Amino acid sequence: MAKKFQSIKGFYDVGPDRQRLWRFFEKEALKVLDQYSFEEIGLPIVEPTGLFIEGVGTHTDIVEKEMYSWQDKLNEDKLTLRPEGTAGCVRAVIENSLTYNGPIKLFYRGPMFRHENVQKGRQRQFHQLGVETFGIESSDADAEQIILLSRLFKNLGLSNIRLELNTIGDTEDRSLYRGSLINYFEGHKSELDEDSLRRLNENPLRILDSKNPSMQTLLNGAPRLVNFISDEVRTHFDLLCQTLKSNKIDYVINHRLVRGLDYYNRTVFEFVTNDLGSQGTIAGGGRYDYLVQNLGGSHTHACGFAIGIERIILLLELNASHQNKFNPEVYLVNLGSKARVLAFTIAEELRDLDVNTLLNIEGSSFKSQMKKADKSGAKIALIIGDNEVEMNEIQIKFLRKDSPQATISNNKVSLYIKENL
Ligand code: HAM
Numbered sequence: 001m002a003k004k005f006q007s008i009k010g011f012y013d014v015g016p017d018r019q020r021l022w023r024f025f026e027k028e029a030l031k032v033l034d035q036y037s038f039e040e041i042g043l044p045i046v047e048p049t050g051l052f053i054e055g056v057g058t059h060t061d062i063v064e065k066e067m068y069s070w071q072d073k074l075n076e077d078k079l080t081l082r083p084e085g086t087a088g089c090v091r092a093v094i095e096n097s098l099t100y101n102g103p104i105k106l107f108y109r110g111p112m113f114r115h116e117n118v119q120k121g122r123q124r125q126f127h128q129l130g131v132e133t134f135g136i137e138s139s140d141a142d143a144e145q146i147i148l149l150s151r152l153f154k155n156l157g158l159s160n161i162r163l164e165l166n167t168i169g170d171t172e173d174r175s176l177y178r179g180s181l182i183n184y185f186e187g188h189k190s191e192l193d194e195d196s197l198r199r200l201n202e203n204p205l206r207i208l209d210s211k212n213p214s215m216q217t218l219l220n221g222a223p224r225l226v227n228f229i230s231d232e233v234r235t236h237f238d239l240l241c242q243t244l245k246s247n248k249i250d251y252v253i254n255h256r257l258v259r260g261l262d263y264y265n266r267t268v269f270e271f272v273t274n275d276l277g278s279q280g281t282i283a284g285g286g287r288y289d290y291l292v293q294n295l296g297g298s299h300t301h302a303c304g305f306a307i308g309i310e311r312i313i314l315l316l317e318l319n320a321s322h323q324n325k326f327n328p329e330v331y332l333v334n335l336g337s338k339a340r341v342l343a344f345t346i347a348e349e350l351r352d353l354d355v356n357t358l359l360n361i362e363g364s365s366f367k368s369q370m371k372k373a374d375k376s377g378a379k380i381a382l383i384i385g386d387n388e389v390e391m392n393e394i395q396i397k398f399l400r401k402d403s404p405q406a407t408i409s410n411n412k413v414s415l416y417i418k419e420n421l
Helices: 016-035 049-056 061-066 086-095 140-155 171-186 194-202 204-209 213-220 231-246 309-318 337-352 366-375 386-391 410-420
Strands: 046-048 068-071 078-081 104-113 125-134 161-167 265-273 281-287 302-308 330-335 357-359 380-385 393-398 406-409
Touching: 016 125, 016 140, 016 309, 046 049, 046 086, 049 061, 049 078, 049 086, 086 104, 086 125, 086 302, 125 140, 125 309, 140 161, 140 231, 140 265, 140 281, 140 302, 161 231, 171 194, 171 204, 194 204, 231 265, 281 309, 302 309, 330 337, 330 366, 337 357, 337 380, 337 386, 337 410, 366 380, 380 386, 380 410, 386 393, 393 410, 406 410
Parallel strands: 330 357, 330 380
Antiparallel strands: 046 078, 068 078, 104 125, 125 302, 161 265, 265 281, 281 302, 380 393, 393 406
16 A cells, blocks of 8 residues: 555644634735735745844754754755744845835745644744834834734734733843843842753843743842833833724733843733633734844834734634534525536526625536535525426525525526625
């Protein structure tokens, strides 16, 4: 027997039921993005490895251990499957001078790849919808994105989500804070776990992100970044909070929220749910005013976020009211060769009128076709046998309401259906 193959660990198929929810998410997301005038940009899945090393940061988990990178055998280029979308988007903005005429608001969607430990809500190939605003210094850009996201989650019917906010200051604030944090942790070295010891001198802020229960008291006692930030940063953050309040967006300040990518400054945020276990962050982002410059562009203010689409789909699945099965509106039962020819024509007429029509092409018995019609969820079954062909008439059976069976002539049937759906 021929060898059967299986998908790679952490890489999944998306079956038809999930695709329906996926489409529902995309439809609502695109609608909201249009409402706020964001434009879509298509970005490559493969980028130069250096883009992520420079962009995301050498000491991040992504760059240290999660990237799918290789060297092209033909030209020796060092390449990586994108682990996230911001670095590639910034590269595209610089390469195509997209901010030449002023600020620009972009979004992208597609697969991202991280070699992580697989668990519920955490995959190696996953999908993001990312949103980035370039060229706006004011916190109104951050506010607009957070308000957009809240609207989207509301439209998707998602509840039980909280917005966590923090400000991580500008570069100078953070280097002062970094020093004080290293001092604090040096004084408690014996309480640090292995991961944190490794991060102590490279990326001490990431220690704050640790979920290790035995370190929580230590972390709670750590110096707070908020006490190191400049007045300018504080004003920027306060204004964002005011704008959110006046738009009735609830949030909590999480002083320990630092995010896992190095490019952020000032405001960072996450939307978190408790309904998905430990992988509860469904969207995350923040400001990154230095990344464009660090990747070779001119100084450009920027902020953005990305939604983890699989996690949204998991949440939608928990909400039983979401229809993830497609129902045709009409099911066409047909028996005999002449009936099949007529059935094809009628089905096309119905589709011309935008009626979703499932034509039986499996050729089973009348009884079994009627069963399938019922199971399909269609509202109406059209019944065509050779007899009906001879009489130029079609039988109409309403499957979801108590109307009597009707008989309509061939040439009137499509309009009749359209009117009676
Ligand atoms: P991130 O927090 O790394 O940010 O990812 C954003 C979201 O993608 C997460 O909140 C989560 O929902 C989802 N996600 C991340 N990793 C996985 C995974 N292994 N499996 C399933 N879902 C996952 C970024 O990627 C930034 N580029 C966001 C951003 C845009 N910041 C500014 N602009």
